[in-house]
Amino acid sequence: MGDILETLKRYRAEGSRLVGCFPLYGPLELFHSFGLTPVVLWGLGDGRGYYPASDAHVQGYACSVARALTGFVIEHGTALFDALFMYNACDTLRNLPEILSRALDSRGGHIPMFRLHLPAIPLDRAHAARYLEERLRGLVKALEEFTGRSFSGDAFMASATLYERRRSLCRGVMDLRARGGIPSARAARIIELGNHVEVAEHIAGLEEVVGSCSGLPGDARGVRVMAGGIQAPPLELLDAMDSSNLVTVADDFATMARTHLASVSPRPDPHSYYTELYLHHPPCSTLLPSADARLGHLVSRAKASGARGFILFGEKFCEYEYFEAPQLLAAMEREGVRTLFLEIAPEDRENLAQHVTRIEAFAEMLQDGSTGG
Amino acid sequence: MVESPLAGKPKKSESAKRLSAMIAEDYMTLHQRASNGAFVVWIAIVVPAELFAGFDDVVYAVPESHAAMSAGKGVGALQCAKAEQAGYSADLCSYARIDIGTVLDGGRDSPSFGLPRPHLLVSNNNNCSLLVKWFDIYHRMWGTPHFVLDIPFCYEEQNGLNFSYIRDQFKDLISTIERLSGQRFREEKAAQAVSLSAEALKEWKRFIGLASHRPSPITAFDSFVHMAPILTSRGTRRLVEHYRMLADETESLEADGVYPVPGERYRLLWDNIAPWHQLRKMSSRLAGLGANITTASYTYCIGSLEGSIDAYPFDGTDPLAWLARLQNFSVCPQGLDLRLRAMQRAIERNGIDGVIFASNRSCKVYSVMQMDQMRHVRDTLGVPAIMIDVDHADERKYSEEAAFVRIEALLETIDARRSSGRPPTA
Structure with a gap:
């Protein structure tokens, strides 16, 4: 747990722009291509250190992953992350973006949030592939605005x-x-x-x-x-x-x-x-x-x-x-x-x-x- | 089926009698048509059932509704235990456990003898993505095709991209049913069903809108039980007639001075799925305290766009468009800001004194947001609120005394605010 925090603090001190991503399978390559450092907010130790901050926002019957990442972002998010990213995976995690935003706001912090709806139907269905394309295009545009860089295929x-x-x-x-x-x-x-x-x-x-x-x-x-x-x-x-x-x-x-x-x-x-x-x-x-x-x-x-x-x-x-x-x-x-x-x-x-x-x-x-x- | 808590009164209302008959008939018809060869579809509750009316012989069943009825009839825990014995975790949604238990035991102990076996499963992921996992069990068990509608969760009002995506999938669903059933879809028939649903929802809104009156002529428990035919008779004339009768009868009772909580002192809002196993007990005990849960997010959302509590009208032109636009009507597909926007409207319109957030471990999608909602209601809207632990269908996970200790504390808080001269709703 301490190692993770220290690692992220080091990156931050070295000038990296960190994007906290959840759950596991986000488009990390895309963030990286914009010069950002994506980190996945998963497996944050045993979570106990972060539960107190989480307990005011998320019930104890949510999984440890959700509780730990909620507490971690509330405790350290503003100091560590330039942005957060989430895509739809489970019902608990999809409820978190606004919870995190409100919690950070109440502490005087704010972290921009990128979201992606990943089609939950096979991508070989034509409109699912089209939909993903549109959503990715929107994410690229948002990242261009956020970083001030143009997307580069290379x-x-x-x-x-x-x-x-x-x-x-x-x-x-x-x-x-x-x-x-x-x-x-x-x-x-x-x-x-x-x-x-x-x-x-x-x-x-x-x-x-x-x-x-x-x-x-x-x-x-x-x-x-x-x-x-x-x-x-x-x-x-x-x-x-x-x-x-x-x-x-x-x-x-x-x-x-x-x-x-x-x-x-x-x-x-x-x-x-x-x-x-x-x-x-x-x-x-x-x-x-x-x-x-x-x-x-x-x-x-x-x-x-x-x-x-x-x-x-x-x-x-x-x-x-x-x-x-x-x-x-x-x-x-x-x-x-x-x-x-x-x-x-x-x-x-x-x-x-x-x-x-x-x-x-x-x-x-x-x-x-x-x-x- | 779930009986109205009003059934415990000396005289059962005409609409309550009609409700019982209607639900019994719906399930009987479902079984009869299925046995006569109809194409059977099992759906998640927000799947647009009006589409099935576009076919000559397609019937649908709603396992969630059947599970609610089972819980209301007192067999929820029994069916849950059957699923648990088969290895399904007691931490899974109790609706799912009831349904799985019912299926594994061949419909035994079900008030409707279970549901006819489906030819197609249709789930979606916005109201609860676990429906996809739940129906996948049957897909693997029986080899039944499973069609998933991917409905993006909405943090803001539905945008054009999502609208088109949803509408395209409805067309896919229609094609799938045509292919599997050999029947042809006729849009004009679906349009007629949509028109009837929209009309029925208008009457529904008239009924639950009566909660703004003082004292309220309805309780949220009435709306809980009367929502059942929305799930079993969607898109039918009899649904329109039922809700018209319900609203008319309630208005008539009110004109005669008949109220469910005659000495109403506290007007409360319930946030979460109905506690199906507690309807009569809870409503009676609350009435004894002069408290009326007049309003529920679970039922005021029906027929409304995200963030709203008003009916979304059908202009008669494009049924698929109306259905696609209304796909976020339930609370669960909506983000925190949208949920709060609708709740604030309900609190203000219905003069709510306090809010009960029912933290429901069987429904994380409804519940994981409530702590922040409660904070907002208390701190920003100035309305007292509490949180109690509930499971909507598994009574083993509910403690009446623990719940009422908090409810009584809420009523005391409301009293204290009144005696201090603060308005009930800031």
Whole structure:
């Protein structure tokens, strides 16, 4: 939590113009191409430090993501951000822009807010693609006015190249994790750092990690599992997976695989770029048009990676994840992938030991299965 | 179906009797037509059902409305538990849990024996994007096609881009139904349905407009129960007749000096979905305190544009345009400023003394804004307000005593303001 704040303060002190973005899949490349530094307001530590400021505005039954980002923006937003950006993803987050604006106003602050309605229907429906094009054109115009710069296709291409490089390196880290070259917790930490760290700096860090772990043996020893959720769980739980001899061969964390399995060739046209990005985005519970494909996609990934177990870390109060969970878990079980569902609230430290015990028991069950026990 | 709380009075009103018969008939007709081969569509509540009238044999069902009726009939928690046993989290919307529980148990314990299985699911994402997730469950379970209407959330009044986008999607929906049902859409029939809906909504506004009278001849609980046919009989002559009768009868009762809360001392506004499992209990207990929830954001929004509480008229020309323009009518698709604008109008027009914000963990989209709304109502409008915890359909998540401790505190605050000489509405 402190690290994030210190990082953003450093950027600010160095003269960066920060745009706080939420939720996860905003058009970061576009902001970057205008010389801005987009950071994603997600995974802001365990949130406890920010809840008091949030509690006056958002009920306790909102998810930790919404509460933490609300508190963070209220506490530090005016000092850190030149602008905020949000797109429609969930019902709680879409209610936040005006809450944040009012809260900041009441403290004598103001941060410009950019918004985008991302079509919630497949972009291969003609009017959806047209609509996205119009909205992107409006966003570009707003950014031109905000920055005093004209849009540059070359600059966008350069930014898109950086983000594609980052996604590729994150996939490399995930591959390392699958081969036992990097602990699950470290993989999660280095990938999720990308939410808050400037893209070039993140790339440098990722390259260092990937470079230092090259030449590893082909496969890790242990029981192969897949893990998923709206964000990686507390690192203690990932450590518990490793120490229980579970090898995370694939993940479906929104902050990890759902973000970085996407691959789009850079191009100077934002509309073409984002149409492809969102049309072929790895399925996510918050991207409504991808719902059709999600279960099949995850089961296929589990099978392809040889996962024998699937651990779903359910984010407390995230209904988008919870509506899909029963059918997802059942689909995995039908394919012979054993499942464990854990309900997680990042700020809940008291129940970590119970979760660790359940992970250990799950690992024992899988190991018994592997030896015919 | 949900009975009017007025049904507990010595004499049930004619409109309440008609309501019961009408809802029963609506569900019976739905089942009969479905079994006779009609094309069945399940819809989210703000999907424009008038479009289905453009086809010869398309019927629609509204799972949210069915869930509300189930809760009103006392089986909400029972159906929720069935969904929970199947792995659906108790933190999910109670309407969804009731519906899923009903489906998984084949309609058992439902007041209407469930709903006929659909040929098409139509959801939208502006009133509640979770409807998309909810209907996706059935899409995966049955392989039923699921058509999603993408309606942009409005922080300001609807703009031309959004209007066109919505209207285009209505055309897509029509084409989809034509393709799946083999039936042809006739716009003039849909236009007739739209015309009837607009007329019915005018009568609806006449009815809920009576809340401006002192004492009020209506309670918000009346508007809660009488909104049911808007969901089951949209675009019909009988809906017009029902609301005309309701408004006429209420005016007549008022002329005779009959009021639901005869000693009305406190005029309150309710913000959120109706607490379906508490209608009679809550209205009776409030009446005993001389309090009348005369007004509700849940019902004054019906038929109005965003930020308004007045009826949006149909000029008779383009039914799709009217439906597209009115797609934000419910509270939930609207941003905080728009919600407050409509609420301020209702407070001023109806002489509201206090506001009850029902914080509803089953409906985050309605509730996550209320803390700032409440602050605005108290600090800027000068109207006392409280927040109570409610779940609209799962009574296990509601504590009557905890709620009434706060409601009574609200009434005391109103009294204190009066005794200090401050006006009830600043």
